[in-house]
Amino acid sequence: MIFGATGDLANRKLFPSLYRLYKKGKLANFAVVGVGRRTLTQEQFKQNVVNSVSEAIAGSKNDDLETFASYFCYHSHDVTDSSSYAELKNIADELDVKYSLNGNRVFYLAMAPEFFGPIAIHLNQDGLTDVKGYKRLIIEKPFGHDLESAKELNEQIRTAFSEDEVYRIDHYLGKAMVQNIETIRFSNAIFENLWNNRYISNIQVTSSEVLGVEERGRYYETSGALRDMVQNHMLQMVALLAMEPPIKLTPDEIRSEKVKVFRAMRPIEVEEMDKYFVRGQYGKGLVEDLEVPSYREEQMVDPNSNTETFVAGKVMIDNFRWAGVPFYIRTGKRLESKSTKIVVQFKDIPMNLYNRPDQEITPNLLVIHIQPEEGITLHLNAKKAGQNMEATPIKLSYANTGIAGINTPEAYEKLIDDSLHGDATNFTHWDEVALSWSYVDKISQAWEQTPSTQFPNYASGTMGPKEADELLEKDGFFWWPVNQFEVDVC
Numbered sequence: 001m002i003f004g005a006t007g008d009l010a011n012r013k014l015f016p017s018l019y020r021l022y023k024k025g026k027l028a029n030f031a032v033v034g035v036g037r038r039t040l041t042q043e044q045f046k047q048n049v050v051n052s053v054s055e056a057i058a059g060s061k062n063d064d065l066e067t068f069a070s071y072f073c074y075h076s077h078d079v080t081d082s083s084s085y086a087e088l089k090n091i092a093d094e095l096d097v098k099y100s101l102n103g104n105r106v107f108y109l110a111m112a113p114e115f116f117g118p119i120a121i122h123l124n125q126d127g128l129t130d131v132k133g134y135k136r137l138i139i140e141k142p143f144g145h146d147l148e149s150a151k152e153l154n155e156q157i158r159t160a161f162s163e164d165e166v167y168r169i170d171h172y173l174g175k176a177m178v179q180n181i182e183t184i185r186f187s188n189a190i191f192e193n194l195w196n197n198r199y200i201s202n203i204q205v206t207s208s209e210v211l212g213v214e215e216r217g218r219y220y221e222t223s224g225a226l227r228d229m230v231q232n233h234m235l236q237m238v239a240l241l242a243m244e245p246p247i248k249l250t251p252d253e254i255r256s257e258k259v260k261v262f263r264a265m266r267p268i269e270v271e272e273m274d275k276y277f278v279r280g281q282y283g284k285g286l287v288e289d290l291e292v293p294s295y296r297e298e299q300m301v302d303p304n305s306n307t308e309t310f311v312a313g314k315v316m317i318d319n320f321r322w323a324g325v326p327f328y329i330r331t332g333k334r335l336e337s338k339s340t341k342i343v344v345q346f347k348d349i350p351m352n353l354y355n356r357p358d359q360e361i362t363p364n365l366l367v368i369h370i371q372p373e374e375g376i377t378l379h380l381n382a383k384k385a386g387q388n389m390e391a392t393p394i395k396l397s398y399a400n401t402g403i404a405g406i407n408t409p410e411a412y413e414k415l416i417d418d419s420l421h422g423d424a425t426n427f428t429h430w431d432e433v434a435l436s437w438s439y440v441d442k443i444s445q446a447w448e449q450t451p452s453t454q455f456p457n458y459a460s461g462t463m464g465p466k467e468a469d470e471l472l473e474k475d476g477f478f479w480w481p482v483n484q485f486e487v488d489v490c
């Protein structure tokens with residue numbers, strides 16, 4: 001049952017992902033009830049499903065689309081109207097019998113967050129969760145606006161679902177190369193031995209976007225880059241990079257190791273926020289040779305808005321493994337390129353035997369390419385061809401795509417598949433959500449107390465404000481230019 005089935009997420013991501021699962025034979029007995037507010041006939045809704053899938057998979061063979069869409073039905077229902085849940089229950093009960101669903105029910109909340117709690121309460125009160133099979137709730141972000149609101153939402157959800165029935169989506173956890181962080185770390189002796197403060201000098205996680213805020217100004221004004229990207233995706237990647245090896249690859253063990261990382265993140269006092277976190281907002285600029293407006297000129301954005309569209313920060317993890325190693329994170333809209341990359345910078349060798357004293361040896365880097373290209377590059381040094389014993393940087397590259405002859409599944413496809421199997425590994429546990437909010441709340445408090453007088457402070461099409469560079473320069477580092485790190489795709 002998809003709540004918000006006429007919305008952007010359902011059309012762009014959920015229907016195409018369900019179709020890919022269907023094509024792969026991963027949806028055996030299923031039916032989908034789409035819930036939206038507008039009035040649509042069954043035919044119109046099925047046609048929407050067909051259209052959205054056709055658009056997403058343009059060019060691929062899709063002669064079974066009509067059959068796929070026949071598993072969908074639509075129910076026009078205002079989720080705030082208590083009287084209409086009874087009808088929804090009847091539809092679900094009928095489909096249960098018609099498609100032999102064994103009383104298994106998955107509710108996907110692809111709607112604005114203010115509806116999450118009330119829907120969960122109604123599902124319980126009106127008997128929709130009263131099933132003889134399993135019941136699961138997949139819930140979109142944002143999970144709250146701060147710790148307090150997240151707690152309140154969690155309490156509402158927990159009236160109807162237990163923690164292990166709740167699947168909180170963080171779509172970065174569905175990305176193939178984010179999942180690969182664990183494999184790279186825990187299946188390679190060469191890395192695990194070096195994965196600590198004795199050998200790593202700093203870790204940089206960048207997720208840059210070219211797009212601006214598009215049509216999401218209303219939401220983004222209340223969120224900003226900190227709540228939109230840092231509280232969830234960026235801190236989740238840090239947790240995966242920093243966690244201890246779990247004793248087993250089970251959801252509970254992995255989540256419990258991640259929770260320890262969140263607990264070890266050094267809380268930052270409001271007075272010293274500028275030493276750790278900087279913010280930015282995009283001004284006009286040139287993106288792909290086109291003049292684009294500033295954030296303050298976007299639709300549904302306050303012309304004097306103080307919302308940040310860029311965040312860079314230094315996260316310190318105060319435990320034995322990571323004491324003294326900064327994890328730098330940076331994310332923003334209207335930057336130079338669309339790219340998510342992790343750069344692990346190893347410490348310098350103790351003495352430079354190979355180059356002239358004025359020439360530094362490039363540090364070893366492990367680059368994990370999350371998107372758009374997927375792969376790993378290890379930057380080493382080797383002897384330069386010729387007579388002299390001089391070192392030169394070389395790269396060992398692995399491209400994830402194309403190797404197995406299949407495309408890596410899209411994040412939503414992977415996550416929906418996991419939720420149908422009851423595998424919650426790549427979803428966020430409440431403890432992670434609560435701890436990440438308490439970390440981020442300090443930053444938002446500091447920024448609310450001192451609105452920026454500098455906004456806009458970076459031009460669209462650049463890599464953010466100069467303060468982001470200064471954050472690393474004062475520690476003796478610099479941002480590795482992620483758009484120059486490419487992995488050769490075979």
Ligand SMILES: NC(=O)C1=CN([C@@H]2O[C@H](COP(=O)(O)OP(=O)(O)OC[C@H]3O[C@@H](n4cnc5c(N)ncnc54)[C@H](OP(=O)(O)O)[C@@H]3O)[C@@H](O)[C@H]2O)C=CC1
Nearest residue numbers: 004005006007008009036037038077078079110111140141
């Ligand atoms: N779009 C995206 O790429 C992403 C979205 N998300 C999250 O997913 C969720 C949905 O986002 P998105 O699809 O963009 O939102 P949209 O605004 O595009 O869609 C909202 C949906 O909710 C329905 N709706 C609104 N009010 C009611 C109501 N009172 N009763 C019943 N249905 C109602 C709308 O139905 P109707 O239009 O018929 O009124 C529509 O189907 C949000 O939580 C968002 O943060 C997360 C990551 C990415």
Ligand SMILES: O=C1O[C@H](COP(=O)(O)O)[C@@H](O)[C@H](O)[C@H]1O
Nearest residue numbers: 141171207209228229233340371
């Ligand atoms: O969750 C979100 O993520 C997208 C970026 O996702 P990506 O997979 O394209 O990297 C971001 O644009 C959006 O603002 C945010 O809500």
